[in-house]
Amino acid sequence: MxxxxxxxxxxxxxxxxxxxxxxxxxxxxxxxxxxxxxxxxxxxxxxxxxxxxxxxxxxxxxxxxxxxxxxxxxxxxxxxxxxxxxxxxxxxxxxxxxxxxxxxxxxxxxxxxxxxxxxxxxxxxxxWVAYSTAYGALVEKARMRPGDHVLITAASGGVGRAAMQIANQIGAVPIAVTRHTAKRDELLSAGAAAVVAVDDKGFVEAVRHHTGGTGADIVLDVVMGPGQLDLLKAARPGGTLVAAGFLDPRPTPFPSGPPLTIFSYRSFEHTLDAVVVKRMAAFMNAGVRLGALRxxxxxxxxxxxxxxxxxxxxxxxxxxxxxxxxx
Missing domain, CATH: 3.90.180.10 (Medium-chain alcohol dehydrogenases, catalytic domain)
Structure with a gap:
């Protein structure tokens, strides 16, 4: 049996x-x-x-x-x-x-x-899990477009790696966030256009440097917790933050700083929607065929x-x- x-x-x-x-x-x-x-x-x-x-x-x-x-x-x-x-x-x-x-x-x-x-x-x-989560958060929720600077937390994780590949497939600019600068070369090889470390006192300034002084258009936060305040400061006014995870169990402070559009995202929001799943599948098929998603x-x-x-x-x-x- x-x-x-x-x-x-x-x-x-x-x-x-x-x-x-x-x-x-x-x-x-x-x-x-x-x-x-x-x-x-x-x-x-x-x-x-x-x-x-x-x-x-x-x-x-x-x-x-x-x-x-x-x-x-x-x-x-x-x-x-x-x-x-x-x-x-x-x-x-x-x-x-x-x-x-x-x-x-x-x-x-x-x-x-x-x-x-x-x-x-x-x-x-x-x-499916990592790539549909990253796609749903960035494309369906945040409406990521070519040229957008996208700040990606936990970039060395499964969703983070998928998010970098998806951003590159669309023509956006993925900026990887990591706790350790030692991961810089690995993240660049995985698709990051730039890498910034949260343990760096110049985190916000580094993000602005890599975005031409404007700040990130989109922030994908799969960590949450107190560190989100720095992410908000690194976003441009009018940008978008998508909270799609909870790796940090500590409380997340109430958002403050520049005016942003903030979404909370869970993957089942879209993976139970047949219309969105059809778009996800088409995007993944194209990405695999082109060698962009792996x-x-x-x-x-x-x-x-x-x-x-x-x-x-x-x-x-x-x-x-x-x-x-x-x-």
């Missing part, structure tokens, strides 16, 4: 175990996907440990919000995909029930898109080693490179 990763209590990586379950037939409007690879995300760690903001029912909870595979079965009334189609999973809002940490899963046919040609299986497993892979584990994959996740940052598991 097919294998699936489940956990019956909250805790460390060891609470996960692999079990066998009968294959499930897709309901009306659903497809069954044979999973070829899935990525390990921080949200998975939060769900497993009990830190998820959304409730996770126990026992026998599942994990996994992204992955790639082949359509294995069609439910009634499905016409938009066919048997054997290679696809990417775009949203699994009930990941605790039918997450991608498995050999098979079922989900609505509207929640899969065609896998971009030229993208390897491990890369396809790791592209996720970086850190380590690939087998399904039986999923506990080790989570231990590796907890060991620390991987410069935006994703951990992937192949059933």
């Amino acid at each position: 097919p294998r699936v990763v489940v956990f019956d209590e909250f805790g460390g990586p060891d609470v996960m175990h692999v079990v066998e379950e009968p294959v499930v037939e897709p309901a009306a409007g659903e497809v069954r996907v044979r999973i070829e690879a899935f990525a390990v995300n921080p949200l998975d760690q939060m769900m497993r440990s009990g830190a998820s903001p959304a409730p996770v029912p126990l026992p026998h909870a599942r994990l996994g919000v992204e992955g790639t595979g082949v359509v294995d079965a069609l439910g009634p009334e499905v016409t938009e995909v066919a048997l054997g189609d290679p696809v990417i999973l775009t949203a699994i809002p009930d990941a605790s029930v039918r997450g991608s940490y498995a050999e098979y899963t079922t989900l609505p046919a509207s929640r899969v898109v065609a896998r971009p040609a030229g993208l390897g299986i491990t890369e396809a497993a790791a592209i 996720p970086a892979i850190d380590t690939v584990f087998a399904l039986d080693d999923v506990v080790e994959a989570h231990r590796h996740l907890e060991n620390g940052p991987r410069a935006g490179r994703k951990i992937v598991v192949t059933p």
Whole structure:
């Protein structure tokens, strides 16, 4: 029988175990996907440990919000995909029930898109969450345009790396924000036009230097916390800040400084919208075809080693490179 990763209590990586379950037939409007690879995300760690903001029912909870595979079965009334189609999973809002940490899963046919040609299986497993988040925040929310100077926090993370690539694809100017100047060369190689360090007392002046004295047109803040005040000072009057993360658990002060448009963004805002998902998929296909978009892979584990994959996740940052598991 097919294998699936489940956990019956909250805790460390060891609470996960692999079990066998009968294959499930897709309901009306659903497809069954044979999973070829899935990525390990921080949200998975939060769900497993009990830190998820959304409730996770126990026992026998599942994990996994992204992955790639082949359509294995069609439910009634499905016409938009066919048997054997290679696809990417775009949203699994009930990941605790039918997450991608498995050999098979079922989900609505509207929640899969065609896998971009030229993208390897491990890369396809790791592209959607980071790139759809960065695209949604910058393109759909902030309306990023060619020539915009875009200040990107946590630039060495998965969303940050995706944001730099997406900005370059559009013709904007990505300015990477990092805590450590030692990452400068690595971030420049990853696509940054310039790198500024938050531990530098001249942070705001450095941003203005790289923007011709005007300040950033768009700020993508996936960190939040007290450091947001400096980001606001580094933005131009009339610019846009998109708050799309919460890496810093400390309180974020009330915004002050130049007049800005401020958005709060969560990826499910767009990944559950079929019209926007169609635009996202078209953008990613074009980016992959042109060589502008390419996720970086850190380590690939087998399904039986999923506990080790989570231990590796907890060991620390991987410069935006994703951990992937192949059933």
